[in-house]
Amino acid sequence: MIDWVYMAEIALSGLGSAALLAMTGVAFVLIYKATRVVNLAIGETLMLGAYLFFGFTSGMELPVWLAIPLVLLCGGLFGAVIERVMIRPMLGSSALSVFMVTIGLGSILVGAVELIWGLEPHRLVSFISEKPVFLGPAYVSPKTAVAFAVSVAMIAVFLAVFRFWSGSLALRATATDPGAAYSCGISVPKVYSLSWVVACMIATGAGILVGAIGGLSSSMGVFGLTVLSVVIMGGLDSILGVLLAALVVGLVEAYAGALLGGEYKMISTFTLLMAMLLVRPHGLLGSAEIDRL
C-alpha cells in the first residue's frame, strides 16, 4: 500500500532542493553565458556565503536582517575581485586553463574557510521560524518552504530583468560575439564584471539557505557538483533548461534518498547525468553548435 501523503511530502522536500539547485544553477549559467567560463568554484562560493553569514551572526553577533545584505554585498565584491584579478588576465587562454583556475579558486576557498572557522561542522543561528507548514495533510519543513519561496522569487526577478531590461541585450550580444559587441559600443569588461558580481551574489545568497537547512562544513561545496550536473543536463547556456533539470534532479534525489537511502542521492544524480549525455549530448535545451564544413 503506497502512502500518498508520504510520497507528497518527499516531492515537496524535493521541490525545495530543486529550487536551491536552480538558483545556484542560474548563477553558474550567467557566468558561462556571459564569459564562457565553466566556474567550478560555484559550490565553494556558496560555502563562502554560508560561512560569512555564520561569521556575521555567530561571530560578530549582528542581527540577521543586517547579516543577509552584508553577505550579499561581500559576495558581489568577491565576484568583482575574482573576475578582475583571476579571470580577466586569463582572457584568450584556453577554456581548460580557466577551468583549472576555478578549481584552484575552489581549493583556496576551502582552505581559507578551514583556517578561519576550523574543520568541525557548524550550525547557523536559527532565523527561520520552526513552526511546521502543512499543505493539506502533507508536512513541509519550514526551512525548505522558506528556501523554496526565496529561490523562486529570486529566479522570477532575475528572469523578469533578463526579459525586459534593454541592457540584457548587451549581455546576449557579448555572449555571442564579444569582439563585435565591443565595437558596437558595448563595454564588454563591464558586462563580464557585472555577470560575476550578480552570479556570486546569487551563490552566496543560496549558501545562506543551504547552510540553514543542512548546516555548515568545509565540504558543503560538494553541492556544487550536483549543480554542475544540473547545469550540464539543462544544456550549459539555457536558463530554462537549468530550471527543468533542477526540477528533475531535485525530485529524483528526494525520492532516491527517501526510498533507497541517503547514499543513493548522488548515485541517482550522476546516473541521470550519464543517461542524459548519451541521449542528448547538448543537454535538454542547450544549443548545439553546428559547424559548416
Next chain:
Amino acid sequence: MSKHDGHASQPILSIENLSLKFGGIDALSNVSFSVQPGSITALIGPNGAGKTSMFNCISGFYKPFAGDIRFQGNSIRQTPPPLRAKLGLARSFQNIALFRGMTVLDNIKLGRHSHIENNLFHGLLYRGRARREEQALSAEIDREIISLLDIAHIRDEPVANLPYGLRKRVELARALAMRPKILLLDEPVAGMNREETEEIARFILKVREEWGVTVLMVEHDMGMVMDISDHVVVLSFGKLIAAGRPQEIQSNPDVISAYLGADAAGQLKRADAGEVVQ
C-alpha cells in the same frame, strides 16, 4: 576636381607614423595616411599586407607600438573601443560578426547601444519613457536604415537563417545604426557575385550621399575599388607604398609590381573594364 583631392580641409581621420609589432614581426611599420571627410577611401594590398591590422588599430582592438591615430583632430590612441564607437567610428568585420540568435532588428538596435540609456534603475523608474524611446528607436531604424538597405522583408527573421549576402547587408545596417561619422568596412563585398557587389557599392554611395558619412574600406575587388573610391591607399608587407586617386594608383609601377606581380598591368586594365580581379 573634387574637394577630396585638396588638402584644404582637415582630415577626419589621420594615421601618423603608425607601427604595430607581433613579437619580432612588423605588422605595420611607420604608416601614415589620412582620410578626408566625405570621401570614400580604399585600403588595398596583397594578403597579409596589414590592412585588417590597420583596421584593428583604428577601432582599438590592437594597441599600436608607435605612432598616433587622430580622429577629427584628437588623438584616440588611448581610447577604448566602446568609446571610439560612441565618437562615431563604426566598423564591419571581414568574417561576418552578427549576433546569431537574434533577429535582424535586434542586431541593428544593438548598433545604437552606446547612444541609449541602459541603466537598470533608470529603466525601472521611467518604464514608460524607456518603452517610448525603444519604440522611437525601432521606428527610426525602420524609416532610415531598413528602407535604405532594402531589408524590410527580413526585419524580424533571426540572422542565423539568412544567406551570406543579406547578412553582410545586416552588418552594414548595424554599423549605420551607430550613426557613424566614419564607416570602416572590412571587405564589404568579399565572396559576392557581380550583382551583389554592385548592389553593395550602390548602398555605400547612397549612404555617403544621404548621410554624409565618410567611408574607409578594405577591399580586394579592384573593379569596385576603382569605381567608387576617391582615394586609394596601398599597403604591402606593412608599409605604405602608394596613395592617390584610383587612376594614379592603377598606373603606379610600384603598386603594379608589389601588389599584383609581373602580369599586373594587364589585370588592372581588365579590372578597369569591369571584371573582377581576385
